[in-house]
Amino acid sequence: xTKKLFTLDEVSHHNHSKDCWLLIHGKVYNxxxxxxxxxxxxxxxxxxxxxxxxxxxxxxxxxxxxVAMMDxxxxxxxxxxTIPSKVQYTPPKQxxxxxxxxxxxxxxxxxxxxxMFILGVAFGIRYYAxxx
Numbered sequence: 611x612t613k614k615l616f617t618l619d620e621v622s623h624h625n626h627s628k629d630c631w632l633l634i635h636g637k638v639y640n641x642x643x644x645x646x647x648x649x650x651x652x653x654x655x656x657x658x659x660x661x662x663x664x665x666x667x668x669x670x671x672x673x674x675x676x677v678a679m680m681d682x683x684x685x686x687x688x689x690x691x692t693i694p695s696k697v698q699y700t701p702p703k704q705x706x707x708x709x710x711x712x713x714x715x716x717x718x719x720x721x722x723x724x725x726m727f728i729l730g731v732a733f734g735i736r737y738y739a740x741x742x
Contacts, residue, residue, distance in 0.1 A: 614686035618693050622660035634667045639683040
C-alpha cells in the first residue's frame with residue numbers, strides 16, 4: 611500500500627477533536643483515535659495541529675514504545691516544499707530608553723530629595739531658633 615504525499619495546507623485542515631492529524635519528522639499521522647488515550651491529554655495534540663509538530667514531540671522525550679506506536683497512525687508523508695522555511699526572528703525596533711524621563715526616576719529622585727529638604731528645614735529652624 612503506497613502512502614499519500616500531503617501538503618501542509620491539507621494536513622492543517624485536520625485540526626479538531628473529530629479529525630486530528632499531526633506532522634512529525636516529515637510524516638503525517640492521523641491521531642484522532644488516540645486523542646482520548648494520550649497521557650498528556652487531547653489538548654496537547656490539538657495544539658500541535660496545523661504546523662510541523664516535530665519540536666513539540668521531541669521536547670517531551672517520548673519513550674521508544676510511544677515512538678513505535680506511531681506506526682499505526684501513519685497515513686503518509688509531507689511535501690516538504692509546502693512547509694515554510696524557518697524565519698530568523700528579528701526583534702522590532704524600539705525607541706531608545708531614556709531612564710531620566712521615566713516616572714520611576716522622578717519617584718527615586720523625590721525619595722532622595724524630599725528627606726534632604728525636610729532635614730534642611732529642621733536644621734534651619736533650629737539654627738534660627740538658637741540665634742533668636
